[in-house]
Amino acid sequence: xxxxxxxxxxxxxxxxxxxxxxxxxxxxxxxxxxxxxxxxxxxxxxxxxxxxxxxxxxxxxxxxxxxxxxxxxxxxxxxxxxxxxxxxxxxxxxxxxxxxxxxxxxxxxxxxxxxxxxxxxxxxxxxxxxxxxxxxxxxxxxxxxxxxxxxxxxxxxxxxxxxxxxxxxxxxxxxxxxxxxxxxxxxxxxxxxxxxxxxxxxxxxxxxxxxxxxxxxxxxxxxxxxxxxxxxxxxxxxxxxxxxxxxxxxxxxxxxxxxxxxxxxxxxxxxxxxxxxxxxxxxxxxxxxxxxxxxxxxxxxxxxxxxxxxxxxxxxxxxxxxxxxxxxxxxxxxxxxxxxxxxxxxxxxx
Numbered sequence: 001x002x003x004x005x006x007x008x009x010x011x012x013x014x015x016x017x018x019x020x021x022x023x024x025x026x027x028x029x030x031x032x033x034x035x036x037x038x039x040x041x042x043x044x045x046x047x048x049x050x051x052x053x054x055x056x057x058x059x060x061x062x063x064x065x066x067x068x069x070x071x072x073x074x075x076x077x078x079x080x081x082x083x084x085x086x087x088x089x090x091x092x093x094x095x096x097x098x099x100x101x102x103x104x105x106x107x108x109x110x111x112x113x114x115x116x117x118x119x120x121x122x123x124x125x126x127x128x129x130x131x132x133x134x135x136x137x138x139x140x141x142x143x144x145x146x147x148x149x150x151x152x153x154x155x156x157x158x159x160x161x162x163x164x165x166x167x168x169x170x171x172x173x174x175x176x177x178x179x180x181x182x183x184x185x186x187x188x189x190x191x192x193x194x195x196x197x198x199x200x201x202x203x204x205x206x207x208x209x210x211x212x213x214x215x216x217x218x219x220x221x222x223x224x225x226x227x228x229x230x231x232x233x234x235x236x237x238x239x240x241x242x243x244x245x246x247x248x249x250x251x252x253x254x255x256x257x258x259x260x261x262x263x264x265x266x267x268x269x270x271x272x273x274x275x276x277x278x279x280x281x282x283x284x285x286x287x288x289x290x291x292x293x294x295x296x297x298x299x300x301x302x303x304x305x306x307x308x309x310x311x312x313x314x315x316x317x318x319x320x321x322x323x324x325x326x327x328x329x330x331x332x333x334x335x336x337x338x339x340x341x342x343x344x345x346x347x348x349x350x
Contacts, residue, residue, distance in 0.1 A: 001056055010052045010227050016045055017223050042219040046226075053226035053236075060233060066195045068154035069161065070238030075186060075194075076150070077167025078177035078239070080143055082325045083134040086336040087114045090162050091124050092131050096144045097151075097158060108159045113166040114335060116343045121162075146186040153188070166336070169240075171329045172272035175320040177240050198235070198242040205249040212253035221249075244274035251280075260301045264308030271309075272316040275337065281309065 024038045051057070059065035077089055084092050090110055097105055098121075108121040132140055151158050169177065180197065184190045202225075210218035225245075235241040247270035254263035267284075270277040288302040321327040 001058055003055075003061065006052070006055045006058065007229075009056065010229075013045065013049055013052055013223070014227055017049075017220070017227075020045060021220070039216065042216055042223075046219040046222045049223040049226040053228075053232055055232055060237060065237050066154075066191055067235075067237035068150060068156055068191075069164075070235070070241065071154075071186070071191055071195075072150050072156060072161055073164070073167050074169060074177065074239050074241070075181050075191065076143070076146060077169060078174040079146070079181040080139070081167070081171070081174045081178075081329070083139060083143070085329065086167065086332045088131055088134065089113065089166055091127055092134075092143065093147050093158070094121055094124055094162065095128050095131055096140075096147050098125065098128075099144070100148065105159060105162075108162060110162045111165065114339060116165065116339050118163065142185065149186045165340075168336075168340075170273055170275070171320040171324050171333055172269070172316050173240065173243060173274075175316075175323050176243060176273075178323070180239065194239045195237040197240055198238070198246075201240075201242060201246040205246045205253075208250055208253040212256040244270045244277055247273065248277060248280060255284075255305070258301065260305040261308040264305040265312040268309045268312035268316060272313055272320070 020038070020041055027038075028035075054065075055061070060067060073089070076093075077084070080089070080092075090113060094105065094108075094110055106120075106122045109118045110121050110124060111118055135143060150156060167174075180194045206218055206222050209221055213221070247266045251263045251266035251270060254260075254266060267277070267281060271281060284305075288299070288306075291302065292298045317327075317330065321329060
């Protein structure tokens with residue numbers, strides 16, 4: 001099954017969801033009972049959508065289910081974040097390749113991860129000692145071994161990879177990811193195992209959505225989430241790339257269940273992992289203000305939610321700073337985010 005066929009089938013599933021939603025709305029509004037039929041239909045469509053997310057068993061087609069391009073950026077980017085920060089991953093990689101294969105990549109164009117400008121590789125070689133000084137000798141050897149494994153085992157086009165945009169995960173994300181990357185050397189078993197972490201998170205999240213919003217609500221949410229265009233090709237087979245979605249789903253589910261403090265803590269994680277999730281906090285803030293204005297009083301549960309979010313966010317930032325060598329890592333991340341916004345790559349492409 002080729003990508004074009006998979007895309008066509010996914011579009012058919014989206015059309016089927018639209019038709020099913022309209023049919024269920026009008027039938028049930030008219031009083032005609034078709035509950036079991038609609039439940040079965042939503043179930044089948046949800047199962048088909050899950051298959052569609054994994055490209056109907058094709059995963060990443062010729063690349064299997066592991067995403068080595070992502071692992072280069074996010075396995076290495078989290079494991080060695082205390083050393084490479086958000087500016088040094090490509091330079092450190094360039095130097096370790098040059099040490100192994102002198103002259104192999106001197107003419108390669110490499111992206112500067114602090115301003116996203118392209119420069120010739122040879123211009124970075126004078127940073128060799130400064131970059132290596134960030135590592136202990138043992139950590140440098142480990143980094144060299146991991147880069148070599150990823151590039152050789154997965155036959156990564158390193159000259160192309162070094163023109164990408166680096167590790168985009170926040171320090172909070174890295175703190176969580178390092179549970180699965182810091183203790184281990186890069187290898188087939190480790191990378192295969194961590195490639196399914198997002199799938200496990202999605203199972204937990206949708207189970208909680210079922211509890212909060214009911215079976216049909218869960219099916220509808222699952223179908224929409226699973227049919228995101230190129231979802232598995234882009235993010236599948238990586239490590240914790242959907243942690244923010246998991247946290248948002250859990251936050252909204254616990255909010256529905258009136259578990260306000262738990263909901264606030266999950267929202268804090270979503271924001272710490274992906275700052276754009278603060279947009280959801282703003283939307284909820286307006287909702288809470290509207291409720292307070294209508295009732296002429298502030299609802300205590302909403303206060304509990306806000307306080308929980310703030311306390312959790314402060315704690316997450318503090319713990320990630322301690323884990324990763326100081327608050328400067330967040331400053332470094334902020335510089336990277338500023339470069340993202342000014343260059344516009346992610347706005348244009350994603």
